[in-house]
Amino acid sequence: MKGHPWNHKRAYRIHCALQLNLRIKPRNRLKRDKPDVLAVPGPPNITWSMDFMANRLAGIAMHLGC
Numbered sequence: 001m002k003g004h005p006w007n008h009k010r011a012y013r014i015h016c017a018l019q020l021n022l023r024i025k026p027r028n029r030l031k032r033d034k035p036d037v038l039a040v041p042g043p044p045n046i047t048w049s050m051d052f053m054a055n056r057l058a059g060i061a062m063h064l065g066c
Contacts, residue, residue: 012024
């Protein structure tokens with residue numbers, strides 16, 4: 001349905017009204033082998049300033065979407 005001004009619900013409704021066969025493909029899920037280990041947060045306000053400073057020193061511009 002990409003590139004059309006109507007969405008999939010509208011197209012489905014039209015297909016049902018015209019009694020056309022509509023095959024809805026199920027989406028394939030991406031399966032991981034093993035979930036990642038959750039990071040344990042450290043003390044507050046310890047590493048954030050260093051991360052921003054390291055990015056600034058490396059020449060990476062940081063823009064927060066606030």
